Amino acid sequence: MHRILSKTKGDRWIWLIVIVLSLISLLAVYSSTGTLAYKKGKATEVILMKHMFMMIGGIALMYISHKLDYRYYAGISKLLMVITIPLLLYTLVFGSHVNDASRWIAIPGTGLTFQTSDLAKLALITYLARTLSRKQENIKDVKQSFIPIMGSVCVVFILIALANLSTALMLFGVSILLLIIGRISVKQIAVVCLAGAVLLTGVVLLGPRRKTYISRINTYFHPEKADADKSFQSDHAKIAIATGGIAGKGPGNSTERNFLPHPYSDFIYATIIEEYGLMGGFFIIVIYLFLLYRCIKIVTKAPKAFGALLAAGLSFSLTIQAFANMAVAVGLGPVTGVPLPLVSMGGTSILFTSVAFGIILSVSRHIDENEELKGKDGKPAGNKVVVGQILEVA
Numbered sequence: 001m002h003r004i005l006s007k008t009k010g011d012r013w014i015w016l017i018v019i020v021l022s023l024i025s026l027l028a029v030y031s032s033t034g035t036l037a038y039k040k041g042k043a044t045e046v047i048l049m050k051h052m053f054m055m056i057g058g059i060a061l062m063y064i065s066h067k068l069d070y071r072y073y074a075g076i077s078k079l080l081m082v083i084t085i086p087l088l089l090y091t092l093v094f095g096s097h098v099n100d101a102s103r104w105i106a107i108p109g110t111g112l113t114f115q116t117s118d119l120a121k122l123a124l125i126t127y128l129a130r131t132l133s134r135k136q137e138n139i140k141d142v143k144q145s146f147i148p149i150m151g152s153v154c155v156v157f158i159l160i161a162l163a164n165l166s167t168a169l170m171l172f173g174v175s176i177l178l179l180i181i182g183r184i185s186v187k188q189i190a191v192v193c194l195a196g197a198v199l200l201t202g203v204v205l206l207g208p209r210r211k212t213y214i215s216r217i218n219t220y221f222h223p224e225k226a227d228a229d230k231s232f233q234s235d236h237a238k239i240a241i242a243t244g245g246i247a248g249k250g251p252g253n254s255t256e257r258n259f260l261p262h263p264y265s266d267f268i269y270a271t272i273i274e275e276y277g278l279m280g281g282f283f284i285i286v287i288y289l290f291l292l293y294r295c296i297k298i299v300t301k302a303p304k305a306f307g308a309l310l311a312a313g314l315s316f317s318l319t320i321q322a323f324a325n326m327a328v329a330v331g332l333g334p335v336t337g338v339p340l341p342l343v344s345m346g347g348t349s350i351l352f353t354s355v356a357f358g359i360i361l362s363v364s365r366h367i368d369e370n371e372e373l374k375g376k377d378g379k380p381a382g383n384k385v386v387v388g389q390i391l392e393v394a
Contacts, residue, residue, distance in 0.1 A: 009368060010066055010361030013294050017287060018062065018357055021342040022055055024272070024284070029345045031252045032263040032271045051345050058342075058354030065358025070307055070366055073359060074130040080123035081152065084116070088159035091116045095163075103163045103337075117160045117167045118352040124156045125313035126359075128175060132182030133305035139183050146188050149179070154195050161203045165213055166336035168203075170324060172196050174316045181312055182305075220334035236260050237267050237329050240274035241281075248277030265344040266337055269329040281326075284343075288322045291315070298364045307363040314356045 008015055030048045037044040087105070095105050095116075104113035128149065135145040153175045161168035179189050204213050219231050240256035243249070254274045257263040263271045273281040295315030302308035318341050325340040327333040339346050341353045 008063065008066070010364035011294055011298060014291065014357065014361060014364070017291050017294070018059070018342065020287060022059070025055065025343045025345070026052065027251060028268050028272050028275075028343060029264050031254060031275060032257045032268060033345070035258050036264065047345075054347060054350045058350045061351055062354040062358040062361070065355050066361035066365060068362060070310060070359060070362040073126050073310065073362075074133075074306055077123065077126035077130045080119070081127045084120045084123040085155060085159065087116045088120060088156070092159065092162055114348045117164050117171075118349050120156050120160055121167070121171050121317055122314075122352055122356060124152065124171060125174065125178070125317060126310060127152060128178050128182075129306055129309035129313055132178065132184075132309055136183070136305060140185055140188075142188075146184070146191075149184070150188075150192050150195065153192060154199060157196060158199050158203070161199065162207050163209070164337065165200075165203060165209070166324065166338050169200070170320050170338070171317070174313055174320060177316055178309055178313050182309060216334040233261055233267065233335055234328075234331055237270040238331055240267075240270040241330060244274040244277045244281075246277045246279060248273070248275045248280055251275055265339050265346060266325070266335075267329055268340055268344050269326045272343075273329075284340075285326065288319050292319045295319075295360060298360065298367065301367045302363055303367070303370060307366060311360050311363045314360050318353070318356060 026048070029051050030044065033044055033047045037047050040047075091103065091105055095103060103115050103117060105116060106113055131145075131149055131152075132139070135141075135149075139145050153172065157168050157172050157175075160171065176189060176193065179192065204210060207213070219234075223231050223234075236256050236259045240254065240260070243256070249255075252275070254263070254271050256274055257271050260267045260270065262268075269281065269284065272284060276283075292315060295311055299308045299312045299315070302311060321338055322341050324333065324336065325338045325344070328336055328338070339349055342350070342357075
């Protein structure tokens with residue numbers, strides 16, 4: 001154990017959070033995939049083993065990502081953006097269609113599907129962190145700074161929104177937060193928000209999934225008028241939560257998992273509450289809030305702008321996605337297809353989530369190494385900075 005710990009660097013609490021979420025995922029997925037196994041004619045253990053192998057692969061990617069110096073991701077971000085935009089276009093035209101949405105590309109010979117929006121989130125956040133950190137000296141310049149930033153945000157937003165509006169909105173929100181932290185002027189941020197609102201209106205009213213979006217919005221605001229099949233998922237999620245009580249029915253005793261279409265992914269939080277009660281649901285919330293707290297500590301200690309913006313963007317993305325999933329499960333938002341990070345069963349989404357954790361840990365590892373060097377030199381080991389100091393040019 002000591003040998004393993006000696007090879008893992010960065011915030012130990014984040015490593016513990018990853019382990020806890022992974023264990024919760026294994027329990028919840030094993031409990032909620034019985035119906036899926038029956039439909040596919042497989043044993044539940046087979047699906048669990050596949051999920052376990054994906055999680056092991058994710059932890060391996062997390063380890064590799066955290067060992068790589070986070071500053072290398074600045075260069076990688078440019079390559080990711082060059083790859084991402086053509087892939088998003090390809091997905092819209094030639095991707096696999098599921099529920100009237102073209103979000104996935106089949107990986108030949110593997111039986112896996114690759115959701116390009118997962119790559120797009122990682123690409124845009126790293127690219128924005130790089131651009132904002134390198135443009136600090138002329139951050140108010142419209143031509144050199146604002147137009148490239150606004151262009152990248154709007155292009156990625158519209159390409160994702162045409163097939164996956166919820167993911168696009170969350171990524172847009174994270175981008176705005178990064179612009180605020182990156183000292184983009186209020187007027188320029190307002191322009192980006194206005195452009196996003198125009199694009200959003202166009203997607204909802206004119207996009208290929210406009211009927212689905214409008215139906216979900218109407219069902220959320222007027223459930224009494226909605227058809228039973230339109231509110232089926234949210235109704236059974238509410239039943240699962242209501243019958244879970246304080247302490248839950250116990251592991252493996254969920255009944256609504258047999259009715260919910262995706263109890264192992266989109267509505268896994270409802271399954272967890274049914275089996276582990278409100279105490280289990282509250283525990284999940286505390287974990288993600290603690291994750292955000294640890295990430296904010298990393299942001300405030302980062303000596304360079306790129307590391308601070310990178311950790312901030314990825315941590316906001318993970319926690320916003322987590323709370324969006326939980327909000328849908330408890331009826332606080334319209335139905336979306338957003339998984340619960342590191343808990344929901346998934347393919348490549350687990351891998352990209354793991355890479356995001358790895359990059360955050362890479363920033364944390366760099367901070368720890370700097371503090372150790374300062375301690376050896378006889379200087380104060382602390383390296384805390386205020387918001388203004390965070391934005392020192394990388």
